[in-house]
Amino acid sequence: MRIAVTGTPGVGKTTVARRLADERGVSYVDITRRVREGASKGYDEERQAPVADVDALRDDLPEDAVFDGHLSHRLEPGFTVVLRCEPDVLRSRLEERGWGDEKIDENAEAEALDVTTAEALDTEAPVFEFDTTEPTVEETVERVARAVEERDERTGVVDWSAYVEGRV
Numbered sequence: 496m497r498i499a500v501t502g503t504p505g506v507g508k509t510t511v512a513r514r515l516a517d518e519r520g521v522s523y524v525d526i527t528r529r530v531r532e533g534a535s536k537g538y539d540e541e542r543q544a545p546v547a548d549v550d551a552l553r554d555d556l557p558e559d560a561v562f563d564g565h566l567s568h569r570l571e572p573g574f575t576v577v578l579r580c581e582p583d584v585l586r587s588r589l590e591e592r593g594w595g596d597e598k599i600d601e602n603a604e605a606e607a608l609d610v611t612t613a614e615a616l617d618t619e620a621p622v623f624e625f626d627t628t629e630p631t632v633e634e635t636v637e638r639v640a641r642a643v644e645e646r647d648e649r650t651g652v653v654d655w656s657a658y659v660e661g662r663v
């Protein structure tokens with residue numbers, strides 16, 4: 496089974512995807528790295544990032560794997576896990592990485608507006624949403640693993656409207 500772990504930068508995709516792959520004994524695939532290392536079609540100067548070639552990526556993926564990356568829900572997974580994080584907490588996580596204000600603002604806004612969840616819901620795969628704001632990494636991995644086993648589809652588990660209202 497292919498499981499996509501997606502979401503805004505800093506929500507915890509890499510942390511959770513690596514552990515989930517380990518627990519299930521399947522391959523871990525870093526989708527962002529694959530794009531950087533060649534699965535791309537050109538370069539987006541504005542975003543300063545390569546443009547992903549989703550078709551090339553899709554053709555070269557193991558059957559049993561956990562995909563890590565904000566594009567992974569576009570790779571026809573069997574299940575999509577969307578990790579979420581309260582936008583102010585997300586800002587702190589991105590500040591700790593030394594990211595600039597503009598990039599932090601852009602990602603906190605995307606998180607506040609449920610951008611990845613909306614995209615994931617626009618695919619065929621069932622979507623599982625998890626809030627990583629409060630729980631420990633271990634708790635999150637356990638919850639995700641259980642939900643995938645039980646096929647317990649769940650969305651609408653977070654509400655960042657207070658953050659959005661505070662900024663208008």
Ligand SMILES: Nc1ncnc2c1ncn2[C@@H]1O[C@H](COP(=O)(O)OP(=O)(O)OP(=O)(O)O)[C@@H](O)[C@H]1O
Pocket residue numbers: 502503504505506507508509510511565588626627628629630631632633635
């Ligand atoms: N419940 C949780 N689940 C996952 N990560 C958490 C959780 N609580 C705190 N964190 C922390 O949040 C950070 C998330 O970083 P991580 O690199 O995994 O995010 P990411 O979504 O993969 O980012 P990027 O898209 O930029 O690669 C880590 O430092 C991790 O320890």
